[in-house]
Each structure stands twice: as structure tokens, then as C-alpha cells.
Amino acid sequence: MKTDAKFVPGLAGVVAAETAISLLDTEKEKIVIKGHDLIALSKDKDYLDIVNLLLEDTLPDQTTKTKLEEKLKALYDVPTGLIAVFKSLPKATHPMDGLRTGISVLAGYDEQIDDRSLAVNKSRAYDLLAKLPTITVNSYRILNNQEPVQPQQELAYSANFLYMITGKVPTEQEAKIFDRSLLLYSEHEMPNSTFTARVIASTQSDLYGALTGAVASLKGNLHGGANEAVMYMLREVDSAASFEELLMKKLSRKEKVMGFGHRVYMNKMDPRALMMKESLKQLCEKNGDFLLLEMCEAGEKLMKREKGLYPNLDYYAAPVYWLLGIPIQLYTPIFFSARTVGLSAHVIEQHQHNRIFRPRVHYIGKPY
């Protein structure tokens, strides 16, 4: 017996869900988030505006945004048991695996774990958003034999996140650039990690389980792990010319160059990458050192010429994070923390309009 359905490797172009959350409209060149263009929003809104938009359907006024920030701050504290778990992990654990474990452990502290109602799911999402920066940073710190750091209530949400990472209060420019990166990473329709989360949620499993699976998905370097891989690649060389040589070698060995290509924007630049390139320019100007920008631009030109490929967000987020003083192993965990809001919105939507995912196969095994 053969099923009639056509097999599409990688489910390219297959529609897997109806959603009111987001769409990559490649014709209009827009990343639509609840009816708004993410790139336009990135010019005058901040991460918490998008959090409100994704979880409450509206862009907040200043009072609502202040209340949202206060709500998150009140939920900053993480269970002390979590710190003990991080201390018990082998020191070679990657922070993404630390984060995956941390989110999984949080499930045990949820006294309403079996409740999938909209109200409880939403409050769970806010709780996770509040705790994720602390969990991300402290799992990294403990694995690197450093003392856990406490969030600073007097700093804004994203400025506090950056402060916990670097140990210094960021300048206004640094805080703005970091916040913009969180905003750009917040939601992106149906990438592998979101699909993973929705598949898990479709069994009526909980938000923690769905997010734990999504962390594992995002870790891979064909997805979120690419931002770390880009920085390791940039660190291998010290000039635009040697970066070009490195990329040519990779291409001659038929290796993929991290930070290039995208399932949806294959023949175009990811619009989010352009915004991060702007941020990279600003940081280079501030430092009076343009080496990273020159290297990235040389790589961008070369990949367009040799392969017709364009940068994705990870390509320009990596050098921006480097210049903000962020340890490379935190790049993908930060991506995940920022994406927690988008993932939560998808899990909530899946729970509200659920049918379990259960596709079929084309059998190509032994005759029977």
C-alpha cells in the first residue's frame, strides 16, 4: 500500500498550521507579527512591546508596558533547587543543554501543571519570560565555575539581561542594540523549533515540555546554533582577505557556511540581518574599529558571487554579540530566551485549537 500524499523532503513549502501569530510574506517582503511588520516595529518599539503584542494581541501604551515590566520583575526569582541542579551538571555541558535542563526542571515547580487553559498558559509564559535570563546566564556561569548573579530590579528587562551576562551596566546604546536583537529574534512563523514545540503541544503535553524540545531543536547549527558557529568562524582569521580564503576553502570542500541561506529567504537577504548589520556598524563606529564589519561584508559579497546566497539573522547577530562582550556559548541560549515569547504564543494557540500531529510515511524498506 502507498499513501496518495506527496512526500516533500524537509516539508519544504508544506503548510503545517493555521495561525494568527505570524507570517513571512515574501511577496510583500514583510515579517508579519499579529498584523504588524516586525522590521518597522524594530525601528521604534522594544522587546517588551512585542511580548505584549504576541501574548495580549496589542501594542501596549506606556502604562501597560510599565505594568508588564513590573510583572516580569516580580517573577525574576528562580527556585534555589535549580541552582543545585546546574551545580550537579558535568562542566562540559553546553549552556543550551543547561538551559534545556533548567526549563524541564521548572515543570516540577508548577502547581497547576495539568492546566492547559488560556489564562494559566499565559501566566506560565510570563513566568518563563521573567526567569529565562537568570536561568540562561546562571547555567552558563555555574558551568564555568562562576558564582550565580542576581537580576537588578532597577534596570529595564533587557538591560538587566545584558548586565547579568557581562557583569557591567550597559550604556544606553548597548542596551538598545541588545534589546533590538531580542526583538528581531522574538518570533518567526514556523521554523523547526516552533514546529517542534507545536508537535509536542499537540499531544496535550505542557509548555515546559514543548519548550524543552524547542531548545534541543534550536541548538542545531542549521538553526539557532548558527550564530555561535558564525563567531567561531570569524575568530579563526584576522582579516577580510583571510576570511574570504576560509570561505572559499569551505565551499571547495562543499561545506555549508554558517549564517547564510534560509528556507524561506533563499534568494534574498533576511530583513532582520540588515537591521543587525546596522547595529554592527554603530558598534564599529563607536569603537573606531571596523575589522568585523569589513570581514562580514567581504563574506557577504563572496557568498552572493559564489553561491547566490544571502546572510540570515545569525550572521550579523554574532559579531554584534561579540562587540557587546557576550561569551560565544551564550549566543544560542540568548536566541532561545528571546524566542520564548513566540514559542509560548504558538503553544498557547496549539492548545486552544488542537489536533494532534500525526503524519504518514512512504515506506521504502524491505518488501513484506
Ligand SMILES: CC(=O)SCCNC(=O)CCNC(=O)[C@H](O)C(C)(C)COP(=O)(O)OP(=O)(O)OC[C@H]1O[C@@H](n2cnc3c(N)ncnc32)[C@H](O)[C@@H]1OP(=O)(O)O
Ligand atoms: C535564525 C536561523 O535559524 S536562520 C538559519 C541558520 N542556519 C544557518 O545559517 C546554517 C547554514 N544554512 C543552511 O544550512 C541552509 O541554508 C538552511 C538550513 C538555513 C536552509 O536549508 P534548506 O532550505 O534545506 O536548503 P538546502 O540546505 O537544501 O540548500 C539549498 C542549496 O543551497 C546550498 N546552501 C544552502 N545554504 C548554504 C550555506 N550556508 N553554505 C553553502 N551552501 C549552502 C546547499 O548546499 C544546496 O545546494 P545544492 O542544491 O547544490 O545541494
Ligand SMILES: O=C([O-])CC(=O)C(=O)O
Ligand atoms: O525561520 C527559520 O527557519 C529560522 C529562522 O530564521 C528563525 O527561527 O528565526
